[in-house]
Amino acid sequence: MRQFVDQLIQNGYFAGAPKELVYAGAMIVAALVVLSVFVAPLAGVTSWLERRVWARMQSRVGPNRVGPQGILQWLADGIKNLLKEDIIPASADKFLFSLAPYVVFVGFLSAFVVIPFGRELIVADLNIGILYLLAVTSVVVVGILMAGWSSNNKWSLLGGMRSAAQIVSYEIPAGLAVLTIVFVAGTLSTQGIIKGQGWAPWDWFLFYNPFTFVAFFLYFTAALAEGNRTPFDIPEAESELVAGYVTEYSGMRFLFFFFAEWGNLYVIGAVATILFLGGWHIPAIPALADQPILKGGLQFAVFFVKAYFWVFVAMWVRATLPRVRVDQLMSLCWKYMVPLSFVCVVGTAAWMLIWPQGNRPVSMAMFLLGVVILAMFSKRVGYQIRHARPVLYLRPYI
Amino acid sequence: MEAVNGYVRNIFETVTTIFEGMAITFSHLMRRPMTVQYPDRIPKPVQETLPLRYRGILEVDMDICTGCLACERVCPITCITIGIDMNKETKQRSFSHFDIDICKCMYCGLCAEVCPTGSIRHSQEFEGASYNPAGLVRHFVAQPVGLYKPKKGGETDPTLAKKVEVGMKYLDEFATPEGAGGAGKEEG
Numbered sequence: 001m002r003q004f005v006d007q008l009i010q011n012g013y014f015a016g017a018p019k020e021l022v023y024a025g026a027m028i029v030a031a032l033v034v035l036s037v038f039v040a041p042l043a044g045v046t047s048w049l050e051r052r053v054w055a056r057m058q059s060r061v062g063p064n065r066v067g068p069q070g071i072l073q074w075l076a077d078g079i080k081n082l083l084k085e086d087i088i089p090a091s092a093d094k095f096l097f098s099l100a101p102y103v104v105f106v107g108f109l110s111a112f113v114v115i116p117f118g119r120e121l122i123v124a125d126l127n128i129g130i131l132y133l134l135a136v137t138s139v140v141v142v143g144i145l146m147a148g149w150s151s152n153n154k155w156s157l158l159g160g161m162r163s164a165a166q167i168v169s170y171e172i173p174a175g176l177a178v179l180t181i182v183f184v185a186g187t188l189s190t191q192g193i194i195k196g197q198g199w200a201p202w203d204w205f206l207f208y209n210p211f212t213f214v215a216f217f218l219y220f221t222a223a224l225a226e227g228n229r230t231p232f233d234i235p236e237a238e239s240e241l242v243a244g245y246v247t248e249y250s251g252m253r254f255l256f257f258f259f260a261e262w263g264n265l266y267v268i269g270a271v272a273t274i275l276f277l278g279g280w281h282i283p284a285i286p287a288l289a290d291q292p293i294l295k296g297g298l299q300f301a302v303f304f305v306k307a308y309f310w311v312f313v314a315m316w317v318r319a320t321l322p323r324v325r326v327d328q329l330m331s332l333c334w335k336y337m338v339p340l341s342f343v344c345v346v347g348t349a350a351w352m353l354i355w356p357q358g359n360r361p362v363s364m365a366m367f368l369l370g371v372v373i374l375a376m377f378s379k380r381v382g383y384q385i386r387h388a389r390p391v392l393y394l395r396p397y398i
Numbered sequence: 399m400e401a402v403n404g405y406v407r408n409i410f411e412t413v414t415t416i417f418e419g420m421a422i423t424f425s426h427l428m429r430r431p432m433t434v435q436y437p438d439r440i441p442k443p444v445q446e447t448l449p450l451r452y453r454g455i456l457e458v459d460m461d462i463c464t465g466c467l468a469c470e471r472v473c474p475i476t477c478i479t480i481g482i483d484m485n486k487e488t489k490q491r492s493f494s495h496f497d498i499d500i501c502k503c504m505y506c507g508l509c510a511e512v513c514p515t516g517s518i519r520h521s522q523e524f525e526g527a528s529y530n531p532a533g534l535v536r537h538f539v540a541q542p543v544g545l546y547k548p549k550k551g552g553e554t555d556p557t558l559a560k561k562v563e564v565g566m567k568y569l570d571e572f573a574t575p576e577g578a579g580g581a582g583k584e585e586g
Binding site for chain 2: 053055056057058059060061316317319320321336340377380381383384385388390391392393394
């Protein structure tokens with residue numbers, strides 16, 4: 001990114017303009033492009049896909065009328081929300097009430113700065129990338145608290161307080177799981193962590209040792225809780241709190257919260273891919289060596305598919321598990337996940353002392369364990385299908 | 399030791415039950431959805447999937463209606479109103495109106511049972527939505543029509559004969575308390 005702008009300046013574009021101004025302009029253009037070309041359609045399509053996947057898991061059809069198979073449903077919903085009346089309650093704190101959606105939105109969007117799209121494609125490869133990511137995703141809780149407090153509504157306030165308690169608690173296992181990988185990689189930069197892995201599954205940090213394997217599931221669970229996803233969606237539990245902190249919001253402001261929620265799903269998947277699943281690594285194909293655009297596209301595709309698989313898993317978990325109670329949420333975090341994540345950190349530290357270069361046979365064994373778990377899983381799925389004798393319908397569309 | 403056992407068992411049970419639950423939901427992803435996409439994306443019209451003796455909105459075949467008013471009298475909620483005028487010169491009687499208020503009708507089927515020719519009967523239609531209540535009153539007489547007079551020895555006009563046959567068939571098969579062929583089995 002920076003080299004590209006430097007090259008443009010050297011070639012005589014923007015003559016006379018201060019260098020800093022050109023950099024700032026380039027950053028704004030890059031942010032707009034990322035927002036409008038990637039994030040907005042991604043969050044929208046995710047909302048549609050989630051409804052479809054969820055529906056199929058409940059033997060329903062889901063939205064399939066707007067556009068082919070309903071793929072334009074998110075546009076229709078967005079336009080509908082834009083046209084709706086924007087209500088600010090009379091007794092609300094008007095300034096904070098209008099500011100809160102943007103804080104949530106900025107908090108989630110800032111994460112895209114360090115999320116790579118490929119080996120060369122990244123907005124900024126910060127040397128504290130993963131730390132920055134943990135920091136900006138926590139800004140979301142400030143926005144949620146703002147929304148909860150400024151609405152002047154007891155449901156909103158309860159939702160905001162629950163969200164704060166939840167995110168503060170689950171930051172710890174998430175941070176410790178990330179720390180495990182930082183130990184192994186020896187760097188905080190997202191690109192550096194990816195470069196420490198390889199294209200093959202046994203080179204991924206997921207299978208590095210048993211502790212990182214556990215850390216992955218701890219990270220994913222904690223990230224779901226931080227993203228207020230079912231089964232941890234107690235801040236907006238509709239059976240208890242109407243809609244939690246978004247109770248008083250309407251129209252576009254309401255949409256901003258959910259835009260952030262669906263976009264956040266991709267961030268969760270992308271971080272899991274960066275830390276544990278080998279990022280954008282593709283096998284070294286000689287034919288691609290002198291075709292940088294094709295290679296970059298392939299790397300992006302690999303990264304995107306890996307990240308989006310975890311978005312799918314989040315939808316799948318949402319269709320499977322019931323919402324946990326507040327006390328269960330806290331006991332799960334403090335009694336189980338925090339001790340386990342400490343075990344992971346200490347275990348990996350000891351592992352690094354004994355085998356500084358990693359232990360290849362153990363990695364292969366962990367990879368085989370993963371394959372065995374997958375095989376067992378497909379066996380259970382097969383059992384469920386045989387057991388119920390349903391009418392199979394394998395086409396994704398209907 | 400007990401506490402440690404419970405702790406480990408809790409973790410184990412959480413992992414295994416989530417594993418099993420995810421397998422169940424994934425198997426549902428491969429099943430056919432139960433949804434019937436009424437009204438446009440259905441394999442065949444809903445009318446064809448209705449039961450044989452389904453009591454839909456009433457319809458009247460005015461060509462074989464004798465004007466006996468049996469249906470009007472038997473209707474418990476008087477949703478049927480029939481007007482019959484007599485031409486003083488020709489002594490011919492004719493219907494001025496024959497209205498059924500679908501709003502009131504409770505689909506009891508008494509009118510269809512008492513009709514001597516089977517001209518009033520339940521159709522398979524059920525989509526009665528309308529923008530105002532007046533749209534739910536079905537008018538069966540557009541301009542005055544004469545009454546039907548059954549002829550001794552059977553109907554000779556082929557089109558009317560066909561209609562009478564349809565009406566009698568309906569009476570025999572559907573508009574009897576005991577169902578198909580039930581008219582003879584009625585207990586006194």
